Amino acid sequence: MSTQPRLVEVRQNVLKQNDLLARWLRQRFSDTGVYVISLVSSPGAGKTTLLEKTLTHLKAKGCRVAALVGDLATENDAARLARSEVPVRQIITGTVCHLDADMVQSSLDDWDLNDLDCLFIENVGNLVCPSSYDLGEDLRIVLMSVTEGEDKPLKYPTIFNTADVALITKTDLSEAVEFDLVGARGSIQSVRPGMDVIELSAKTGAGLDEYLEYLLKKIESKTAVARV
Amino acid sequence: MSIVEGASQEASSRGNVQIHAVHLKLGVLSGVVKEALLFSYDIACEGTPLEGSTLVIEEVPAVVYCSQCDSEKTLPSIQLFCCPTCGTLTGDLVSGRELELVGLEISELETGDELTEPARAPENATDNGRLAVIAQ
Numbered sequence: 001m002s003t004q005p006r007l008v009e010v011r012q013n014v015l016k017q018n019d020l021l022a023r024w025l026r027q028r029f030s031d032t033g034v035y036v037i038s039l040v041s042s043p044g045a046g047k048t049t050l051l052e053k054t055l056t057h058l059k060a061k062g063c064r065v066a067a068l069v070g071d072l073a074t075e076n077d078a079a080r081l082a083r084s085e086v087p088v089r090q091i092i093t094g095t096v097c098h099l100d101a102d103m104v105q106s107s108l109d110d111w112d113l114n115d116l117d118c119l120f121i122e123n124v125g126n127l128v129c130p131s132s133y134d135l136g137e138d139l140r141i142v143l144m145s146v147t148e149g150e151d152k153p154l155k156y157p158t159i160f161n162t163a164d165v166a167l168i169t170k171t172d173l174s175e176a177v178e179f180d181l182v183g184a185r186g187s188i189q190s191v192r193p194g195m196d197v198i199e200l201s202a203k204t205g206a207g208l209d210e211y212l213e214y215l216l217k218k219i220e221s222k223t224a225v226a227r228v
Numbered sequence: 229m230s231i232v233e234g235a236s237q238e239a240s241s242r243g244n245v246q247i248h249a250v251h252l253k254l255g256v257l258s259g260v261v262k263e264a265l266l267f268s269y270d271i272a273c274e275g276t277p278l279e280g281s282t283l284v285i286e287e288v289p290a291v292v293y294c295s296q297c298d299s300e301k302t303l304p305s306i307q308l309f310c311c312p313t314c315g316t317l318t319g320d321l322v323s324g325r326e327l328e329l330v331g332l333e334i335s336e337l338e339t340g341d342e343l344t345e346p347a348r349a350p351e352n353a354t355d356n357g358r359l360a361v362i363a364q
Binding site for chain 1: 230231234238242246248249251252257258259260306307308309310317318319321327328329330331332333334335336
């Protein structure tokens with residue numbers, strides 16, 4: 001026999017475990033002065049190519065960088081990124097379509113964060129699920145390539161809304177695909193008013209300096225504070 | 229699965245109870261689709277104290293603060309972050325990202341009530357399964 005059902009109020013964030021772990025990671029990154037940047041985009045938008053260039057350039061500028069890269073299968077991306085000669089580690093998610101804070105935490109494992117200024121986390125190529133998972137990052141970058149169409153932000157407003165910066169990539173192909181840059185910028189501002197937008201081509205290097213300067217300023221502002 | 233775990237924990241902290249329904253707040257910007265949650269709920273609940281319960285979802289719209297109007301406004305669409313009254317662009321989100329467990333419909337069971345049994349059996353089975361794997 002059971003009594004008459006009654007409604008009891010509870011208040012619990014469903015992703016509480018992930019959020020708590022992300023908060024702990026953020027504190028750890030803050031204590032060790034590591035600026036953490038995550039990259040999200042659809043598959044094939046150019047995350048790995050851009051990251052390879054980014055790691056090489058930042059290393060040349062004396063910035064101590066490392067990267068975690070998430071994929072459902074293969075270590076191909078880690079192998080590509082390793083060419084930049086910085087510490088890189090692959091996270092293989094199996095069937096999981098996104099990274100979560102626990103995967104990041106366990107991948108950091110034996111890395112001494114005190115030896116780093118900046119850590120990149122390349123998420124699994126997916127514009128849906130990664131938006132719900134906080135990874136403890138300082139900056140979330142969303143990439144959209146010109147071949148994807150200028151209305152991508154309108155189709156995936158949630159991921160654009162949780163990101164801090166938007167990169168329009170593969171601009172060397174703009175003309176060939178008749179990319180509407182004004183329309184794309186309009187779409188981004190429509191779902192995330194005030195969002196920083198940088199256009200670049202990792203292939204030709206156009207816009208890369210502006211992007212690297214932007215990152216360096218962000219990284220320095222954090223590492224300087226941590227070292228005072 | 230986090231919903232099932234969270235609700236099970238909340239319920240067990242309230243003693244020997246049967247769970248009839250789980251109430252969830254779901255923001256339009258949570259990144260989670262209502263239909264997908266409802267579709268998978270019964271499967272996720274199998275073999276847990278939530279088996280047989282209903283998932284009740286309250287959808288939360290995106291609400292922004294408009295500095296021009298100095299008030300909170302509900303967005304008719306998440307494709308356009310501008311005040312529906314004056315048209316000013318605003319990204320100042322007040323709500324809409326919720327994915328929150330907000331209520332449980334429960335009733336007390338008497339000690340030894342049969343309804344608690346199916347919930348425990350599969351848990352033990354899983355534990356034994358894990359132990360067997362480790363032993364190999």
